[in-house]
Amino acid sequence: MTDPAYQRLGLPATASSFAVLRAAVRALHPDTGAVRGFRAARKRFYRQMLRAHAARQAAGDTPTD
Known part of the structure; x- marks a missing residue:
């Protein structure tokens, strides 16, 4: 895996897509969700x-941890 942001999510390879999205939402700063101008960037990140x-x-x- 070359994407460090994905690695920081700490998910197993068997996780569902929904679990990945939930972890990605939690990984962002809470204020990021409130800024309408960041919507495209958030969607790109997800x-x-x-x-x-x-x-x-x-x-x-297999998991690296």
């Missing part, structure tokens, strides 16, 4: 986390 998780599942990676 998609990036889902892509990294899908790639990890496709590769059959």
Whole structure:
């Protein structure tokens, strides 16, 4: 895994997409969700986390911790 933000989520490879989204939402600062101007950036971040998780599942990676 090359994405350090995804690694900081600390999710197992068996986690669902919904669990990835919940962890990604919690990883952001609470004030970030209140700023309307950051909406596109938040959506981009969530998609990036889902892509990294899908790639990890496709590769059959095991947890690194």
